[in-house]
Amino acid sequence: MDLYCTRPGCPRPVNAFADLDHQVTLKAVPQKYCTTCGMELILIGRYLPLRLLGQGGFGAAFLARDRYTPAMRQCVVKQFLPSGQLSPAQLVVAQQLFEREAEVLEQLGNTHPLIPDLFAFFELTASSPQAGKQDKFFYLVQEYIDGETMEEELVQKGTLSTDDVVAMLKEMLNVLTFVHENGSIHRDIKPSNIMRHRNGRFYLLDFGAVKQAAKGTATAKSTGIYSLGFAPPEQMSGGEVYPSSDLYALAITCLMLLTGKQPNDLFDSYSNTWKWRNDAPSVPDSLADVFDRMLLQTPSQRFQSAADVLVALKAASGTVRSQPSKRTPLPTPQPTPTPPTTLPQPVSPPQALQPTHKKATPQVAVQAAKPVRQRAAIAPFSTVELLGAAAFTGFEGGLLAIALLSLSGTVLIGAGFWVVLLAGLVFLQSRRIIERLDLLIVVGLTLPIILFLPPLHRAVALLGGSVLTTVIAIAVVTGLSAIAVTAFFRIIFNLLSNWL
Template sequence: MIGKRLNARYQLDQVIGDGGMATVYKAKDVILDRDVAVKVLRPEHGNDPEFIRRFHREAQAATSLAHPNVVSVYDAGEDKELHYIVMELVEGQTLKKYINENKPLSLTKVINIMTQLTDGIAHAHDNNIIHRDIKPQNILIDNEGTIKVTDFGIALASSSYTITHTMSVLGSVHYLSPEQARGGLVNEKSDIYSLGIVLYELVTGRVPFSGDTAVSVAIKHLQGEVPSPRKWNPNLPQSFENVILKAMARDPKYRYKTVKDMQLDIETALLESRRGERRFVIPTIDEEHTRAIPNITTEAQLKRMKKEQQPMKPNNKKAFIFFSILFFLILSTVFASIVFPKILSVNDVDVPNVVGMNEAQAKIVLNKYDLQLKTQEVYDNTVPVGQIIEQIPNADIAVKEGSSIKVKVSLGKKPIILDRFVGQTKESIEETLSQLGITNYEFVEEVNENYPENIVFDQEPGFGERFSLETDVLTLYVSVKQPTFPIDNLIGLSQEDVYRYMNDKNLSIIHQEQYSDTIEKGYVIAQNPGFGTEVERGTEIEVVFSKGPNPNQPITVYKEIKINIPNQSNNETYDIQISYSDANHENSLFISETISETTTYTVPLTINPNSTGSYKVYINGNMKDEKVFRYEDEKNR
């Protein structure tokens, strides 16, 4: 398939994803000159009308969605029985891979990811589309941190397979809702359950249910209790765990009503007002009522009950029915005339003032007046988080008991979208943060060789992410220069001492060795850089250690030559010549002179291993002496 061009437009370049239903290629749209992703239905499904119909339905569903957190679908078509969907190419990775590489994630990052993810799913639900296969493998995160939901409708196209049919389905079973596992009705709340599992994995780095087979995992969804995420992440606030437990309630009626409700609970999970929150527990209701059965104590009672159970005669039965209806109508009329006016009469109450209270306080106050509380959460730059901003009706207005009082509850200041601070100086960023009203920030200094000193090289949360002015903390990483220090004098130190010094100073050693006649084996002969040079941590230091004397190096011996002159009183003279051969000379003249008395000469001979040195003595032109010296003999003297 690589190199194939679909409908003379989409050039398939490389495989970037593969599943049981389709293969995804990076491709080139040669008409619009842009990179795209092309999903091609596997050939083995190309003749299955059900697969084709559902594959097309996926394309239609995704095409109807236009949201920054949903992968855009550009086109769909068929080329010689190859069915394909053309989508936006996302440069990044799956959320599954991101979790594996970055766990544990900070709660701020988790909130950012889940806010984007729930935005995308909520948009789908608003368009009457249920994803049915939400899992980190179907969620992409691009290089800028933007979340993209993909693979809408895959679960539908795979529904003709059992949960143990393929490994791709086995992967999905970890995120199935109980109703999907039992083959029941799937709706928006099924997606909410799957979102709860994704959130579980984001805060713990693992899925709640695992097993050897898909069936064993599905059974845990149906029967097992959700393992507490705080078991794996003890620092997780109870408010966060409550979001997971509510989203993953086995009975859909106890889950969030909408994805937006879940999103709001996530975004407010770290608010001060939610500290000390009690653990979410699904209420248990005893739906079975005990019915009283009369005791039968006498034979007369037994006979009377049997008689009552005997069928009536036809005439008596008709009369009984007629008089029963008549009696019921009369009784109903009397009851209505006496009771209904009292029931239909509802007392008026004056609405109390709940502005400035939190939601819990307002409920207590309104319950005293038999009034209901209906909340709407909004951002407000002046009212603290959790406080009621306004109410409708206003205080002191008369309403009927049981009426609903609508209130707006403050979410605090509206989050801002963070600028890109990477590449800026610390001072310029501080000025920008002041203008934006960001006071919760910190600078962390770290050595970074790729950035100049005092320049920010990373930020958390990242560029383009939402940032709460009240609850979030902005961390900015600033590049600092590596500190330097003078290196010690290492010459004469032992190898053990040198390596200890290098480890203490976090220096890297380049170990070299050479022979030395003066420095003991294992001790330092030389170093580079030299003593006192300023170096940084991590600098490579070249250290030369002694190997001791070279066992095979040349030796130099000194040979004395004594020339005796007889009858020195006669003043006779003698012409003396001495020549020598060694490692550096060949029959070279050592001395040539005339003497009249006994004289001693010292000849230096440098002899290589397995070689010799020699000298010759000439008196008046005649050779009088010659000696040869072997390396081995001289070395062992």
């Protein structure tokens, strides 16, 4: 089984452990460590990260398994680690967004079937690659939704049928009714935050930007967190947001799916109106009227609740006809809308955090931090890597011994140089300066040089035999001896570790 290191900037995050392919070991092993940076891989001894799903300015999301469940349930582990360029105030806002998502998932997700459940929220302290320091990481674990976002479907199909869009719209209106009635406003509705499960149901994702509000009233002023192209005017200006603000963004999402065009291509800035009907001629006028009302510039003129839209859709249902889905791909598909922006200062936002299925989380606008290449002072080795390193050290040590004994005048001088070179090889491997393919390259360079040493030819001639055969035979014997000695001490170490 491969485990993925969650330390940001780890140069080799994929770790292969053959022993974890056995269920007994997988359930019982207390911990595994990254062979490159030494980071704990089994989070709080329970969650096994398998691969990276996405990352952005606030951290990363990983597909994982919960080994404390009978079927090793799949889940999504989201890690909070904002850019190092955040100011103290921005860092506070960023962490509040992360904690807010956990709170909302616990409150709403564990109650509504179409919002991901929260499984865990925890802090992990790990040894830092810098000696004497420790790093703190924050994680939330949520339900894994097996499907595709509407953004991904749009890229594949070009456009969606009217029936598909109406089905999605109705499902989302029911979810928003629940969200709004529980005193929350999502504030980041868009195709990448709506997912169609393989069973056909639609899920609403990404609750990091949720704003708490008193029922039936507006929220306090917006913090300026929104996604360009989908946010209504009141949200973009940093004003109050309403349930109708979510309806505005949901309508734009529908138009994007029906027309295959980005929001900025459907908005006429000259007249300050949405002009999309010519791009979706198959949409009945009664349904188009519903969308147009959801898109009015003034919040009070839109539908005031998701339930009101459902009533309007029911009245329009007689004229909504089934339309075939167009399969032509978009000429220039753009999977991700323009990232979230923060007012009032126009700075470059980081790439959105991609949790369970490449979805974007609204965030404070700040330049994303570049990954930092880090190394631990001592990186643990798996058993396979340890024995492989021993084989190389023994083989290469044999070659070096032959060369030094052939060139040096005395055994003592040759042995001294041999010990120094061998210690250097071990040190370089322990620091992972040379590993894997590097080991073969070193052997490939050393062997031809040794074969052309004149003293070696004279010595082998006295014994009788082939130079190549003799050299390789000696190196193989030393390599096997190194493996045997290493395996012996590894067994002793494991026995003592279990006993102590």
